[in-house]
Amino acid sequence: MQIIEVNDKRTIDEFHQLPFTLYRGDKNWIPQLRMMAEEVFHPKSGDVCRWLLRDDNGAVIGRVAAFMIPSYVQTFEQPTGGMGFFECIDSQDAAFMLFDTAVQWLKEHGAEAADGPINTGENFFNWGLLTDGFMPQGFGMPYNPPYYQKFFEDYGFQVYYTQYSYYLDIADPNLPSTFWKVAERVYKNPSYRFEHFRFARMDKYINDFLHIYEQAWGKHENHKQVDPAEIGAMLKESKLFLEEDFIWFVYRDDEPVAFLFMTPDLNQLFRHIPSGRLNLWGLLKIMWLKKRKAVTRSRIIAMGVIPKYQKNGIESAIFYQLRQVMLKKTWYKEIDLSWVGDFNPKMMAIVKRAGGWYGNTHLTYRYLFDRTKEFKRAAIITD
Numbered sequence: 001m002q003i004i005e006v007n008d009k010r011t012i013d014e015f016h017q018l019p020f021t022l023y024r025g026d027k028n029w030i031p032q033l034r035m036m037a038e039e040v041f042h043p044k045s046g047d048v049c050r051w052l053l054r055d056d057n058g059a060v061i062g063r064v065a066a067f068m069i070p071s072y073v074q075t076f077e078q079p080t081g082g083m084g085f086f087e088c089i090d091s092q093d094a095a096f097m098l099f100d101t102a103v104q105w106l107k108e109h110g111a112e113a114a115d116g117p118i119n120t121g122e123n124f125f126n127w128g129l130l131t132d133g134f135m136p137q138g139f140g141m142p143y144n145p146p147y148y149q150k151f152f153e154d155y156g157f158q159v160y161y162t163q164y165s166y167y168l169d170i171a172d173p174n175l176p177s178t179f180w181k182v183a184e185r186v187y188k189n190p191s192y193r194f195e196h197f198r199f200a201r202m203d204k205y206i207n208d209f210l211h212i213y214e215q216a217w218g219k220h221e222n223h224k225q226v227d228p229a230e231i232g233a234m235l236k237e238s239k240l241f242l243e244e245d246f247i248w249f250v251y252r253d254d255e256p257v258a259f260l261f262m263t264p265d266l267n268q269l270f271r272h273i274p275s276g277r278l279n280l281w282g283l284l285k286i287m288w289l290k291k292r293k294a295v296t297r298s299r300i301i302a303m304g305v306i307p308k309y310q311k312n313g314i315e316s317a318i319f320y321q322l323r324q325v326m327l328k329k330t331w332y333k334e335i336d337l338s339w340v341g342d343f344n345p346k347m348m349a350i351v352k353r354a355g356g357w358y359g360n361t362h363l364t365y366r367y368l369f370d371r372t373k374e375f376k377r378a379a380i381i382t383d
Contacts, residue, residue, distance in 0.1 A: 001053055001054065001055055001056065001061070001093070001094060001097060002053070002054045003051050003052070003053055003097065003098075003101050004051060004052045004053075004054060005049065005050070005051055006050040006051060006052060006063075011052055012038075014052055014060050015050060015052060015063050015085075016034050016037065016276065017060070018052075018060050018062070018063050018087050019031065019087055020276075021060075022087055022088075022089070022145070027136070028134055028135055028136045028137070028143060029136075029137075029143050030136060030137060030143070030267045030270060030271045031270070031271075031273070031274065031275075031276040032126075032270075032276065033270055033273065033276055033277075033278050034276045034277055034278075035277075035278060037085070040065075040084075040085075040119050040120050040121065040126075041065070041120075043067075043069060043120045044227070044230075045069065045070055045071075046067065046068050046069035046070055046071075046073075046120065047067070047068045047109055048065065048066070048067050048068075048120060049065065049066050049105055050063065050064065050065035050066075050085065051063065051064055051065075051098070051101050051102075053088070053094055053097060053098055061088065061089045061091070061094055062086075062087060062088035062089065062094050062095065062097075062098050063085060063086070063087050063088075063098070064083060064084075064085060064086045064087075064098040064099070064101065064102050065083065065084050065085040065086075065102070066081060066082065066083050066101075066102040066105045066106050066114070067081060067082035067083070067084070067118075067119070067120045068081045068082075068106065068109045068110070068111060069082065069120050072115075072120075073110075073111065076113070077376075078112035078113050078368070078373075079110055079111050079112050079113070080111060080112070080113040080114070080115055080366070081106035081109065081111035081113070081114050081115070082114065082115050082116060082118045082119070082120065083099075083102045083103075083106070083114045083115070083116035083117060083118070084116055084117040084118050084119050084126065085117070085119075085126075086098065086116065086117050086144075086148070087144075088148070088151070090145070090147050092150075092151060092154065095148075095151040095155070096151075096155055099151075099155050102114065102116075103367065103369065106369075107369060111369070112368070112369050112370065113366055113367060113368045113369060114366070114367045114369075115160060115364060115365065115366050115367075116129075116152075116157065116364075116365055116367070117129055117142065117365075118364065121230075122226075122302075123364075124140060124301045124302055124338075124339075125140040126140065126142055127142065127163070127339075127362070127364065128142060128163045128339070128362030128363055128364045129142065129144060129148055129149060129152060129362055129363050129364075129365065130142055130143055130144050130360060130361070130362050131146070131149050131361050131362065131363050132360055132361040133165070133358075133359050133360020133361060134146065134360070135359070135360065136267070136271070137267060138165075138265050138267055138297065138299045138336045138338055139263060139264075139265050139266040139267045139270075139299055140299070140301070140338075141165070141299075141336075141338050141339075141362070142362065149363070152363075152365050153365075155367070156367055156371070157365035157366065157367045158365060158366055158367070158368075158375050159363050159364075159365060159377070160364045160365060160366040160377060160378055161341045161342055161343050161363075161364050161377060161378040162341070162342040162361060162362075162363055162364075163338075163339035163340070163341055163342075163361065163362040163363065163364065164339060164340050164341075164342065164348065164358065164360075164361055165336065165337065165338040165339045165340075165358075165359045165360045165361070165362070166337040166338075166340065166351045166352070166356035166357060166358055166359055167334055167335065167336055167337065167356060167357055167359045168334065168335040168337060168351075168354060168355060168356045168357075169333065169334055169335075169355075170322075170323050170326040170327065170332070170334075170335055171326070171327060171330075171333070172355065174355075175354070175355035176353060176354070176355050178353075179316065179353045179354050179355070180320065180323075180354075182313060182316055183313070183316035183317050183319055183320035183354075184320050185313075186312065186313035186314065186316055186317035186320075187317040187320045187321055189317075191252060191253075192250055192251065192252055192257075192314070192317065193250070193251040193252075193254075194248060194249070194250055194251075194317075194318075194321050195248070195249050195250075195251065196244055196245040196246075196247060196248050196249070196325075197244050197245075197247035197248070197249070198244055199235070199239060199244065202232065202235060203232070205247075205249065206228050206231050206232055206235075207228070208249055208256035208259070209231065209249075209256075209259055210226060210228060210231075211255075211256050211306075212249075212256050212257065212258060212259050212304050212305070212306055213226060213259075213304055215306040215307060216304035216305060216306055216307065217304065238263070240287065241263070241264060241266055241269075241290065242263060242264075243262075243263075243264060243329075245325050246261075246262040246263060246264070246298060246322075246325070247259075247260070247261050247262065248260045248318055248321055248322065250305075250314055250317070250318060252309065257305065257306050257309045257314065258303075258304065258305040258306070258309065258314045258315070258318060259302075259303065259304055260300065260302075260303045260318045260322065261300070261301050261302045261303070262298050262299065262300045262301065262322065262335070263298065263299055263301055264290075264295045264297075264298050264299075264332075265295060265296075265297040265298060265299050265336060266295070268294060268295045268296065268297060269286040269289050269290060269294065269295060270286070272285060272286060272289060273285070273286065293331035295331075295332070296331055296332060296333045296334065297332065297333065297334045297335070297336055298326075298332055298334075298335050298336065299335070299336040299337075299338055300335060300336070300337045300338070301338075303315065303318070303347070310346070315347070315350050316350065316353075316354070319350075319354055322335075336359070337351055337356055338359075339362060341378065342378075343377075343378040343379060343380050343381055344380075344381050345380065345381075346381070
């Protein structure tokens, strides 16, 4: 077997083609758009490298990428790099050769640990290894064969935190009445003002988001700085697909105190682009499908409440407001709440009280290069 660095058009094509070979016949797998994957490999800061693994006949049998992004590396007790985009045939020798390559590169770039599988951006896209609940993945959620888990754990990766995905049928008449009555009462409290996102005032909402984000997550060990320019670029790129009233802000005396960001499950559109390349014809096709209301599921990507309001029921009230929106858009049948980390038991409890049902599990692993060092899981959020 031979490791090849991805550094030209041919190897980039092979990097993106491998999953089509590995997942042939798997109806749960939906290809990621190539243009979205490629954005990961052109970060504004940090170093990225990726490799292919060829067998003795020259066929591509595996791939992996490694990242050293300052905003992530400097977050933890030890400098921690990232590993992701791992795909491999069912061969431990092949998998370990890919892991060895990524780990060696990270060591050479100053890392003392590797988290994976992750990406260079926010943790709501392509983050974690699917280990339970093998179903068609929602937009941004990873999918992989079950045998990958053994590769990671036999190599020495340990579970840093567990990610649970829940689903909610917003129109279900049997949703827990107590939760929704409390949610309605908080929503109707005149002290709070609810306002949904509008592209016409995008800069304002980005600033409001940053205000909430820094206070809600600033003290957590997984916190990293968010570039407002990147948020703006993401919103602009998604303008054709986003629903403005799927993004909500809560204000108290004009101070932004909470937000929720939800998106249509674009994978229900992208699965109709079997090549993973979004050309003009593909764009017209998915716009036609969207107009025909082919998207029946949404995904809550992020939610945050600043600490001093986290015991006031604001989270429940946002769910109440969102439910009113969803009940008017009758073609949406389900909300995907992906994901909630086991380090956030309060949010897990809220989701369950709202009537959410368990869907699947992803794991974020950490590999300490010093095998004698004590391993610590992600700290529980207690505030």
